[in-house]
Amino acid sequence: MxxxxxxxxxxxxxxxxxxxxxxxxxxxxxxxxxxxxxxxxxxxxxxxxxxxxxxxxxxxxxxxxxxxxxxxxxxxxxxxxxxxxxxxxxxxxxxxxxxxxxxxxxxxxxxxxxxxxxxxxxxxGAASARRRYTVEALAAAGGVDRSLVDGLVEAGVLRPTTGGQLDAHALDVVVLAAGLAEHGIEPRHLRTLRTAADRHVSLVQQVVAPWRSQQTASARAHADTLATEIGELCARLHTVFVRQGVDDLTR
Structure with a gap:
């Protein structure tokens, strides 16, 4: 106080x-x-x-x-x-x-x-978090062919803004997608992962909606904090499920 x-x-x-x-x-x-x-x-x-x-x-x-x-x-x-x-x-x-x-x-x-x-x-670090990329700049930053970035956009894995730009998270997506591509996993195969992530976000949205609907600044701030915490828990749970499934494959 x-x-x-x-x-x-x-x-x-x-x-x-x-x-x-x-x-x-x-x-x-x-x-x-x-x-x-x-x-x-x-x-x-x-x-x-x-x-x-x-x-x-x-x-x-x-x-x-x-x-x-x-x-x-x-x-x-x-x-x-x-x-x-x-x-x-x-x-x-x-x-x-x-x-x-x-x-x-x-x-x-x-x-x-x-x-x-x-x-x-x-x-x-702060400047990087706010950075925006064009498709061409993103390909250069990730050290990949532009065709990979174009494929990720076409598959709906990456979603440019109305101005055609991609946020800083897109660089992580491109780097990881490039690693998967080395094993023959193409951008179209990643649609299910994006869909699963969207469902996680929808779940978080449902939980924080009552707080976001309130007009007080405190409630909105609480919603932001709650969304971050629940989102991370969902991401960790997804990781556990994937690791569990991979372990079953290697037994």
Whole structure:
């Protein structure tokens, strides 16, 4: 819950161990717009509602000005970045992330990530996540013949936007499809995999629909988090089924 805008101790002040990240200012002087500006180079879809939702879930604690506005510290920004990275890269539920932050705070987690303050430049990973490809550029990036990319589009495995562009995930699809092609598996054979994935997405959509239908920012942020977690569970379950079937073939 937000606290009043009283004095916030700097690192080294006060009793007890300093919460993670150590050595980063805990003076809450940043507005929510400042935090969004700092994070959006790496997380372009982060929103006001997302930050408020993470606060409601106890991932950070903001302070409030006398007028009731939230204020954040550089340390809060690093904690938010940690949460967003764990969600994006590892699909971890918020409960697990919260437990990990608690372990970092108490020092029981020894492999603490190195905090880095947000910069206006972002990084290569963030730029890559937002990249869009033409068919020709995608073929070049994947090191494959354009005919493979064309085949994936024709088979409905890849779906360009109305402007004819493909997102960053398409590069992974092309690289994996190229590996399968070496075993004689053609783009048309991958339609069933795409159909199965679409069914997974439909299942996720059904679960989060009640939350998305609500008009509150908190409910929409919860829907986004829930969709990510359920989607990853579906993907992992699909992987288990495939591995189980392959094991049966090799017995």
């Amino acid at each position: 937000p606290t009043s805008a009283a004095h916030v101790p700097e690192p080294g002040e006060g009793d007890g161990p300093e919460p993670w990240p150590q050595g980063i200012s805990r003076r809450a002087t940043m507005r929510i717009s400042d935090v969004l500006r700092a994070l959006r180079t790496e997380f372009p879809h982060v929103s006001h509602s997302k930050l408020r939702f993470l606060e409601e879930q106890g991932l950070i604690e903001t302070v409030r000005t006398p007028a009731g506005y939230r204020q954040y510290s550089p340390a809060d920004v690093e904690r938010l970045r940690y949460v967003l990275v764990e969600q994006r890269d590892h699909y971890l539920p918020l409960k697990v992330i919260k437990d990990r932050l608690a372990a970092l705070d108490t020092g029981t987690e020894t492999e603490a990530p190195v905090p880095r303050l947000a910069t206006a430049d972002g990084d290569a």
